[in-house]
Amino acid sequence: MFTGIVAAVGKITHITPLGTQADAGLRLTIDAGGLAMDDVGLGDSIALNGACMTVVEKTADGFIIDISRESLNCTAGLDALSEVNLEKALTLAERLGGHLVSGHVDGLGTVEKFEAVGESWELVIEAPRSLAKYLAYKGSVVVNGVSLTVNRVTDLESGCQFSINLIPHTIEVTTLKHLHRGAKVNLEIDLIARYVERMLSATAI
Numbered sequence: 001m002f003t004g005i006v007a008a009v010g011k012i013t014h015i016t017p018l019g020t021q022a023d024a025g026l027r028l029t030i031d032a033g034g035l036a037m038d039d040v041g042l043g044d045s046i047a048l049n050g051a052c053m054t055v056v057e058k059t060a061d062g063f064i065i066d067i068s069r070e071s072l073n074c075t076a077g078l079d080a081l082s083e084v085n086l087e088k089a090l091t092l093a094e095r096l097g098g099h100l101v102s103g104h105v106d107g108l109g110t111v112e113k114f115e116a117v118g119e120s121w122e123l124v125i126e127a128p129r130s131l132a133k134y135l136a137y138k139g140s141v142v143v144n145g146v147s148l149t150v151n152r153v154t155d156l157e158s159g160c161q162f163s164i165n166l167i168p169h170t171i172e173v174t175t176l177k178h179l180h181r182g183a184k185v186n187l188e189i190d191l192i193a194r195y196v197e198r199m200l201s202a203t204a205i
Helices: 069-074 168-173 191-201
Strands: 008-017 026-031 045-048 051-058 062-067 083-088 107-117 120-128 140-143 146-156 159-166 184-189
Touching: 045 062, 120 184, 140 159, 184 191
Parallel strands: none
Antiparallel strands: 008 026, 008 083, 026 062, 045 051, 045 083, 051 062, 107 120, 107 184, 120 159, 140 146, 140 184, 146 159
């Protein structure tokens, strides 16, 4: 489990195919940036842009993970030499600064607007129909591993558009500063919304 509070911005520095087949995954070498690695061991979980990954090797300045082709097909930003938001798995001794996050990407959104509004930034994302029902005014959503609050939701035939206000601190300490219209982002819906939908839709046994 995670909180959606980014601990550091790292960088994918090296990409190696895990095979020659078209469906082969990738081995990613990550420079951990300011993420403390002294308490990280092999097999531990670290979220990259909101996707939970397993540490298979530690390096002098970071760590290495293996990512399957299936995971690559379901996420954005993990197949190129680029910056990534990093967060270590939550422990029971830590504050829950964001909200409960599983690190499982539910789908991809598309940035429709990313513009400065006063001292802050407005981020508008279009979510697919499969996720639209889980997004609500003042509800929580994870965008590229960052826990955020939804300010507005507009339903569309194809899904919905939702708006988020990003304060300067969030822009400064995450990779969201690099977003632009048309960019794909990893989305994870709120766990509570997921369970409520299941309880309301399940057929009585």
